[in-house]
Amino acid sequence: MKPVVSWLEKKCYNCIKCLKSCPTDAISIVNHEVNIDESQCIHCDVCMKECPSRVLKVQGAHISETLHEHEYNVVLIPTSLLSDLKSFEEFQEICQAILKLGFDEVEQYSDIEGFLYKKAIEESQQKEGIWLTSFCPTINELIEKKYPTLFDRLLPYDYPVEIAAKKIRERLKGKDVGIYSLCECVGKMTLAKEPFGNKTSHIDYALSISHVFPKINKLKNQEKASIQMNKYGVKSNVEDLFGNRSLSVIRVEGLNQSKSLLDLIEFDRIQHVDLVAMYACYQGCIGGYYLWSNPFEGCYNIESLIDECVGEIACLDEDDYFINRQMNRQEMKSMKERMVWFDKVNEILETLPQYDCGACGFANCRSLAQGIVNGKVDIQSCRVKKR
């Protein structure tokens, strides 16, 4: 995959806020250049939000350049979009405006989310042990990269948006179809083929909502798309609505809280819970970076609209949603070599101040020590030692 978050050099003054805020220490600054280690990045939005000069961006596809590439274009809209709107009619107007951007079809997937929401609750109660929902791409990457012992506890379900894209392909077989996913968050942007090269995806292009929003706003009028949403799908998008308090389901939002919980699960300390629904963003998907409104009011909006979500739930076969996830692990050196490397890192770490100030361009002294052992920088990078 290609790097997702890109750095626009010009206005960056190396304030180190990005690297200090990164939840996985994926960022370093060497020779005034911001580097994001794709093998560590979990595609949250923390660095982008922290950056005061707004030079960290995710560039999605541009419909003006890509719409002509296929005969027939379908756009998938995220359920969380509802949270930005005051009435269901307005939602239908927005969907019609999205269609007018040049698409032939606008399609929702809350019916699929609803099916998987119910399936997740049902299956986790039946099967032994604790299960983790697999709907948030950022959380899934956090687990794969930082909590690999729990990777096999992720429910083996594909992303609803992927399933929706697969279903559209099946339905329009023989047609030259371009499938677009309108995304509310950075994590979802990484799922499509373009622009980041996720070859196995059924989605062709990822678009951020905020990118197309000004155009949608211009096109919006009284015309409504005949689109319906499923209330269980809506529930699955919002932390506060997921599951039922009387069930053995817990809901957690935010990367820090999720990390605390995953730490406890690794020690087998969460023993009376069957399902954990984790979201990287505040209030769940409605806290997505690209939604133009805010999750605080969004939560209220969506709760007041839920009774108008009368769309049917999808009925899926196991073939439609089941996925056999494989951990993406790089080829490893022998344990002996790894221990030699680790000892060297610790040896250098001992000589560093260990304030984790970040002035050297690494998130903490340990990361700097690793950088030194890996030959990326030398010990002179430490500003404190230099003085």
Added chain:
Amino acid sequence: MKKVYTVLKDNYEDAGQASRDIKMTLKMLEINPKVLKRISIACYEAEINLVIHSNGGTITFELDDDGIVKLSFDDTGPGIENIELAMTPGYSTASKEAREFGFGAGMGLDNMKNCASTFDIQSSKDGTHLRMTFQ
């Protein structure tokens, strides 16, 4: 590689710190996640046992070149009266205080034995010595 940690009696606040450090070390060394899962669970259980049942002691973590992890838990008493009984799932001598903290469900020793590749426990009133290896 070898690391020794001291565990204090009744220190519930810091209970689990040694296990966290061991887990973090092994993650940095990219040990097989399936093995790490067993180590984490067993190590945490044993560390909690030191806090709630013993007079305090040490945890010794060793890792050899083949990636075999050895954990030793040595305390200074008061010893386990009947090891066989203590190994029975559900059997617990934990205090009310410990149970209020959510510890002492009585699954500890049996759970550890299931996690470890080898498991050996010796106990007298002068102390309990538990050795586990993982591979």
